Amino acid sequence: xxxxxxxxxxxxxxxxxxxxxxxxxxxxxxxxxxxxxxxxxxxxxxxxxxxxxxxxxxxxxxxxxxxxxxxxxxxxxxxxxxxxxxxxxxxxxxxxxxxxxxxxxxxxxxxxxxxxxxxxxxxxxxxxxxxxxxxxxxxxxxxxxxxxxxxxxxxxxxxxxxxxxxxxxxxxxxxxxxxxxxxxxxxxxxxxxxxxxxxxxxxxxxxxxxxxxxxxxxxxxxxxxxxxxxxxxxxxxxxxxxxxxxxxxxxxxxxxxxxxxxxxxxxxxxxxxxxxxxxxxxxxxxxxxxxxxxxxxxxxxxxxxxxxxxxxxxxxxxxxxxxxxxxxxxxxxxxxxxxxxxxxxxxxxxxxxxxxxxxxxxxxxxxxxxxxxxxxxxxxxxxxxxxxxxxxxxxxxxxxxxxxxxxxxxxxxxxxxxxxxxxxxxxxxxxxxxxxxxxxxxxxxxxxxxxxxxxxxxxxxxxxxxxxxxxxxxxxxxxxxxxxxxxxx
Numbered sequence: 277x278x279x280x281x282x283x284x285x286x287x288x289x290x291x292x293x294x295x296x297x298x299x300x301x302x303x304x305x306x307x308x309x310x311x312x313x314x315x316x317x318x319x320x321x322x323x324x325x326x327x328x329x330x331x332x333x334x335x336x337x338x339x340x341x342x343x344x345x346x347x348x349x350x351x352x353x354x355x356x357x358x359x360x361x362x363x364x365x366x367x368x369x370x371x372x373x374x375x376x377x378x379x380x381x382x383x384x385x386x387x388x389x390x391x392x393x394x395x396x397x398x399x400x401x402x403x404x405x406x407x408x409x410x411x412x413x414x415x416x417x418x419x420x421x422x423x424x425x426x427x428x429x430x431x432x433x434x435x436x437x438x439x440x441x442x443x444x445x446x447x448x449x450x451x452x453x454x455x456x457x458x459x460x461x462x463x464x465x466x467x468x469x470x471x472x473x474x475x476x477x478x479x480x481x482x483x484x485x486x487x488x489x490x491x492x493x494x495x496x497x498x499x500x501x502x503x504x505x506x507x508x509x510x511x512x513x514x515x516x517x518x519x520x521x522x523x524x525x526x527x528x529x530x531x532x533x534x535x536x537x538x539x540x541x542x543x544x545x546x547x548x549x550x551x552x553x554x555x556x557x558x559x560x561x562x563x564x565x566x567x568x569x570x571x572x573x574x575x576x577x578x579x580x581x582x583x584x585x586x587x588x589x590x591x592x593x594x595x596x597x598x599x600x601x602x603x604x605x606x607x608x609x610x611x612x613x614x615x616x617x618x619x620x621x622x623x624x625x626x627x628x629x630x631x632x633x634x635x636x637x638x639x640x641x642x643x644x645x646x647x648x649x650x651x652x653x654x655x656x657x658x659x660x661x662x663x664x665x666x667x668x669x670x671x672x673x674x675x676x677x678x679x680x681x682x683x684x685x686x687x688x689x690x691x692x693x694x695x696x697x698x699x700x701x702x703x704x705x706x707x708x709x710x711x712x713x714x715x716x717x718x719x720x721x722x723x724x725x726x727x728x729x730x731x732x733x734x735x736x737x738x739x740x741x742x743x744x745x746x747x748x749x750x751x752x753x754x755x756x757x758x759x760x761x762x763x764x765x
Contacts, residue, residue, distance in 0.1 A: 280327065283365045285439040288320035292360070293327045298396045301360040301443065302386065303330020306405070306435035307428065308356060311412070311529050314421045315356055315431040330357040332384030333409045336537050338544075341382070342590055343677045345690035348384040353412075353533065356428055358436075359385045359404040361392030362444040370449035370491075370721040371440055374404040375429065377456030377677075379554050381410040381544070389692070394685030394710075398718035401445040405432045407461070411516050411540045414556035416509035419525040422561035429465055430488070437489055451721040452493040455680060457554070459498025460569070463649065464558040466493060467565060467572030487575035492724055494580040494717060496665075496683070497587060497676055500570035501614060501645035502558075508551060509559035516543045570649040573656065578724045580717075581650045582663035582742075585674035585753055588638040592672075595634050603633050610640045614648070616760060625759045639756055642676075647757050654737060661726055661734050663716075664751055666743035667709060670697040674743070682710040682742075683717065705744050713742060 278293040283301075292301035304326050307315035332348030333355040341347055363369065372395060376383040384390075385404025392402025407413060413425035421427060437447045454462045465488055504512070520539035522528045528536070540556070547555035560567060588595070598606065608622045616622065629635040654660045665679040672678065672695075681692040687706060693699040698706030716726035716734065727733045730746040739754055741747030 281365065282323060283442045285442040287318060287435070287439060289323040290326050290442075291323045298361050298363055298393050299365060301326040301358075301362075302328050303357045304360060305354070306356055306358050307431040308354070309408075309424075309428070311353065312415065312420045312424065312525060314424070315428050317435075318356075329359060329386035330406065331355060332386060333406050334412060334533055334537060335378075335382045335409050336541055337382060338541055343680070344692050344695050345387060345389040345686075346378070346382065348387060355406045355408065356431070357385075357406050358432065359390070359392070359406075360401065360443050361396045361403075362401045363396050363399060365442065365444045367444045368441065368446040369399055369401050369444055370451060370718070371401045371403060371436065371445040371447075372717065372721045373433070373436065373450055373452050373490075374402065375407070375452060375454035375458035375461050376404065377454060377458035377460070378409070380414060380425070380457045380460070380556050380558075381540075381554070383409065383457070389680060389686045389689045390684055391686065391689075392684070395714055395718055398714055400718045400721050401440065401443055403436065403440070403445075405429060407432070410556045411536060411543070414509075414558070415513055415516060416506070416559055416561075417513040417517065417525060417528075423464075423558055423564050425461065426465055426468065426558060426564055429461055430468070433465075433488065433490065448491065449721065450490045452490055453496065453683075453717060454494070454498070455496040455683070456498065456677060459495040460500060460502065460558065462493050463495060463498050463500040463569035464503065464565060466574040467567075467569040490575070490577060492578045492580075492720065494720065495582070495646065495649075496679060497583050497642060499641050499645060500649050501568050502554065502641070503565065503568040504551070504555075504557050504559035506560050506562070509557075509561075512543060512547055512551060512555045515546050515555075516540065519543050519546070570645045571652070574653055574658070576656070576658050578659035578661070578720070579650070579653055580661045580663065580720055580726055581646050582665060583642050583646055583753070584676060584678055585664055585666040585743075585751070586635070586638070586672075587642045587676045588634045589673045590675035590677060592634050595637065598633060600631065603631075603636075607633075607636055607640065610637070611760070614640065614644060618762065621760065621762050625756060628756045628759045635756075639753070639760060643753050643757050644760050647754075647761075659724070659736055661720070661736060661740070662738065663740045663742050664753060666741055666751070667706065668697065668743070669695060679713070679742070682706070682713050685710050685714060702744075709742060709744070712746070
């Protein structure tokens, strides 16, 4: 039988539950905020009931639930909360902080897939963070603090610095990890080094300005080059106001949540041709962000950076078949955003993708930006570990988000085993890969170097393959990336 456990934090007493293996605290507020207001410290005096998972940030699923287990059961605007799973509130352990993804519009730390028990079994505290999504988190409009979701996450990290010791965590060993938009959030957080608009180098949480106070980060399949410029973000904001039938922030705040979510979806549709699938997104505000995250000078902390081998396979059905000349023109436009303007190089890279537009788009949106980020961080004298997740699912191959259940030991959640092809005779291999990833991520949190029982300590800067077989060294994706960079053919 689970038993209640109470811990005393600087914010107030918190009641969680222990099931004999781990202790969980759900929906713990790390901050509070009014609609489109900056996050402020939260506190309470009576014991806070954290015996159940917290609600998800407001969202509409709307076709983004392309993999199993992505639909939250409850939602709330009071969503600046943490899900905490600890081996024991006593002690001082490394802290893995999970930032969930979902195109910056969906997701929740409380999804069963993200249960931290398997990772916590390796001796770390696991914290999942909710933050504001969609228009509520990324709106660029008069009166709205810029990049609110980044401010939410910075507030969460500052709260953890003050309070994670009460849950058995070491505030000096906070390591961030995220996938997709979660990885994007982390990359953009690392790109910021400001007081977050609170003046005089201080925040309302009592910590000074400067580099993000973390010990490292794991970036899984993020798109760190997708940062919107200010003009585009403002245009998206105008579309949202129009869709909502509002002319001011006060009028927006007076609308119902359903009306706002409806306007958000109208904006997504209206912005698709100009901005793409993620119009609510980190943007250059010249306060927190001055450029794309992949070009930023990150804090001097170790990173783990990687992608899945066939990222865009998850979205293949949404990519039209284009004539070769049209496809090359499209790819040239995307490549130019990364500084690649040589038409012959684009042609050679497309040929290296065997004329597969889906793979070429994956290169330009995910593989190449992460390679550039990793190279730049290493060139500044920092430690970078690299991986490629290459477990093959029966339909979607090693697609975007396939690494999630392996990271969390969640293959038995929802229909993930079937989706991943991790059942039948492949089940043992899938479970072994999942264990390898858990070992690598938690050892990186604890010591700054990923290690697993198959590879041992990962070599710095060398690609580690995470799949049915354990490999070390470059793969086909790395070879294509070199072609894009003009380093091979």
